[in-house]
Amino acid sequence: MPKSKSSENNRPKKATVGMQLLHNPILNKGTAFTDAEREDLKLRGLLPPRVCSQDQQMMRVLENLRRKPTDLEKYIFLVGLQNRNETLFYRTLVDNIEELMPIIYTPTVGKACQKYGHIFRRPRGLYLISEDRGRIDAVLQNWPHDDVSVVVVTDGERILGLGDLGANGMGIPVGKLALYTACAGVDPSHCLPITIDVGTNNEALLEDPLYIGLPQRRIDGSAYVELMDEFMESIRKRYPEALIQFEDFSGTHAFNLLNRYRSSYRMFNDDIQGTAAVTLAGLRSALRISGGALSDQRVLFMGAGAAGIGIGSLLACALEKGGVPKAEALRASWFFDSKGLVVAGRERVRDMQKPFAHKNPEIRDFAEAVRVLKPTAIVGVSGRPSLFTEKVVREMAKLNVRPIIFPLSNPTSQAECTAEEAYGWSEGRAIFASGSPFDPVSHSGKLFQPGQGNNAYIFPGVGLGVVASGAGKVTDEMFLVAAAALSDMVGEAEFAKGMLYPPLGSIREVSKVIAVAVAEEAFSAGVSSADRPDDLADYVERMIYSPDYGPLA
Numbered sequence: 001m002p003k004s005k006s007s008e009n010n011r012p013k014k015a016t017v018g019m020q021l022l023h024n025p026i027l028n029k030g031t032a033f034t035d036a037e038r039e040d041l042k043l044r045g046l047l048p049p050r051v052c053s054q055d056q057q058m059m060r061v062l063e064n065l066r067r068k069p070t071d072l073e074k075y076i077f078l079v080g081l082q083n084r085n086e087t088l089f090y091r092t093l094v095d096n097i098e099e100l101m102p103i104i105y106t107p108t109v110g111k112a113c114q115k116y117g118h119i120f121r122r123p124r125g126l127y128l129i130s131e132d133r134g135r136i137d138a139v140l141q142n143w144p145h146d147d148v149s150v151v152v153v154t155d156g157e158r159i160l161g162l163g164d165l166g167a168n169g170m171g172i173p174v175g176k177l178a179l180y181t182a183c184a185g186v187d188p189s190h191c192l193p194i195t196i197d198v199g200t201n202n203e204a205l206l207e208d209p210l211y212i213g214l215p216q217r218r219i220d221g222s223a224y225v226e227l228m229d230e231f232m233e234s235i236r237k238r239y240p241e242a243l244i245q246f247e248d249f250s251g252t253h254a255f256n257l258l259n260r261y262r263s264s265y266r267m268f269n270d271d272i273q274g275t276a277a278v279t280l281a282g283l284r285s286a287l288r289i290s291g292g293a294l295s296d297q298r299v300l301f302m303g304a305g306a307a308g309i310g311i312g313s314l315l316a317c318a319l320e321k322g323g324v325p326k327a328e329a330l331r332a333s334w335f336f337d338s339k340g341l342v343v344a345g346r347e348r349v350r351d352m353q354k355p356f357a358h359k360n361p362e363i364r365d366f367a368e369a370v371r372v373l374k375p376t377a378i379v380g381v382s383g384r385p386s387l388f389t390e391k392v393v394r395e396m397a398k399l400n401v402r403p404i405i406f407p408l409s410n411p412t413s414q415a416e417c418t419a420e421e422a423y424g425w426s427e428g429r430a431i432f433a434s435g436s437p438f439d440p441v442s443h444s445g446k447l448f449q450p451g452q453g454n455n456a457y458i459f460p461g462v463g464l465g466v467v468a469s470g471a472g473k474v475t476d477e478m479f480l481v482a483a484a485a486l487s488d489m490v491g492e493a494e495f496a497k498g499m500l501y502p503p504l505g506s507i508r509e510v511s512k513v514i515a516v517a518v519a520e521e522a523f524s525a526g527v528s529s530a531d532r533p534d535d536l537a538d539y540v541e542r543m544i545y546s547p548d549y550g551p552l553a
């Protein structure tokens with residue numbers, strides 16, 4: 001049986017008391033310390049007299065939070081709370097996930113990363129730099145926790161759709177791991193955010209005196225790969241059971257590193273595989289609405305980078321499992337990038353794009369590609385706004401009774417079209433999902449609740465399932481079962497509102513169901529050498545951290 005992760009493992013062993021206790025974010029309960037605790041833990045006099053419940057504390061947090069004039073100010077406030085009282089931070093996040101996810105994660109985290117050096121207060125996570133080559137083992141020893149289940153790592157080169165933000169990208173692993181805890185109940189002390197700073201090619205950051213990273217250009221080539229190889233080995237040595245999730249690397253590095261490590265390490269790339277699973281789940285839900293079959297779909301992607309190629313590959317994998325021959329399964333996906341339609345024989349087709357470079361004349365205009373290829377779905381993963389023009393959406397609506405339109409680029413400002421545009425230009429017939437949230441849209445007397453194909457539906461559950469099963473690697477089949485489980489959890493009530501995913505408010509339940517499905521897949525495929533627990537659902541349930549004040553050890 002895989003090792004159970006007790007949520008007490010990383011808690012300080014010696015009693016911490018007095019002011020030191022109030023300054024320890026893991027143990028601090030603030031005004032919720034009981035009278036007896038105040039006596040025992042030398043807190044008498046150090047706190048205002050009234051003992052508050054966690055609910056009362058949360059009421060105060062929300063009152064303060066909602067007074068903040070901007071989302072960035074809300075982000076700064078929440079990070080401050082996380083630094084003071086982690087349990088209260090997670091209780092507030094869990095109980096208000098729909099309101100706070102857009103602050104803790106996209107779109108606000110994008111703004112936070114752009115200004116990271118300017119809003120910097122306290123370090124979170126671990127920074128590795130190119131000069132650490134040869135000493136990464138030693139740097140990892142500085143991390144205070146001996147038990148880590150999940151590492152999220154970035155090199156900051158492609159932060160959301162915002163480009164190279166260098167070390168400012170730390171906001172991403174920090175935010176993703178907050179979601180691991182909030183959505184899947186991974187103990188926060190088992191989470192390790194890492195930024196590998198190999199420099200930045202962002203001129204504005206290089207000239208910014210408050211930039212927090214190395215003021216130098218990126219290293220690349222063999223020096224970069226050797227640094228990454230050492231990093232992977234060092235993590236395995238210090239944290240042999242940890243899952244390593246790659247985030248926001250550039251498309252080329254993302255693919256090369258995934259292919260380099262996927263069979264020998266417990267790792268995955270969320271931009272490629274997590275995105276693919278959440279999009280496949282959205283497609284499955286869309287087809288439950290339209291009544292179409294997956295094997296009859298033709299998907300045209302705007303953008304042929306990590307996210308797009310990842311989705312095309314998982315879709316091909318799903319079709320092959322359903323009996324479609326490989327060549328045909330690959331032809332379900334067509335790609336359009338900054339040079340036009342990706343076709344065989346075109347100049348500059350990247351290696352990862354080659355399986356999808358089908359025989360066809362070159363086309364440079366996206367609306368023309370839609371007219372010629374007659375897709376059933378268009379998926380935007382270009383990181384560029386407004387590329388799904390009125391002409392494109394109207395053409396999709398002419399070709400399909402229920403056109404599937406997924407502008408997935410993040411943050412909201414980069415979406416290929418807005419929800420209002422998609423519904424408006426298709427007379428309310430579009431089946432819509434975006435990457436970042438959109439407000440409900442009213443069209444012809446009907447209120448649509450735009451679905452958000454948020455990776456947070458997938459990666460926390462997949463991660464928990466991998467950790468729970470002790471799987472040695474992360475397989476495509478795990479993402480297929482996660483996508484199926486996610487789509488199966490959407491009900492008629494959501495479909496009636498145009499939603500393709502379950503409400504975010506149910507995300508802890510969603511993540512648990514996905515975790516069990518993924519762990520089951522790991523055991524049945526023999527990817528885990530551990531014994532399957534008799535009651536897998538109960539085993540997963542018992543691993544889940546709940547942000548309640550417990551007795552102090």
Ligand code: NAD
Nearest residue numbers: 160161251275303304305306307337338382383409410435
């Ligand atoms: P990437 O840099 O690897 O790929 C971007 C692709 O877009 C490249 O193929 C590029 O040639 C193409 N492109 C750029 N400008 C274009 C233009 N004007 N016309 C056509 N194509 C153009 O990036 P990625 O990792 O694939 O991510 C792309 C976007 O997808 C980002 O905005 C990211 O936030 C978003 N994304 C969303 C989700 C989600 O919603 N769940 C998940 C992952 C990524």
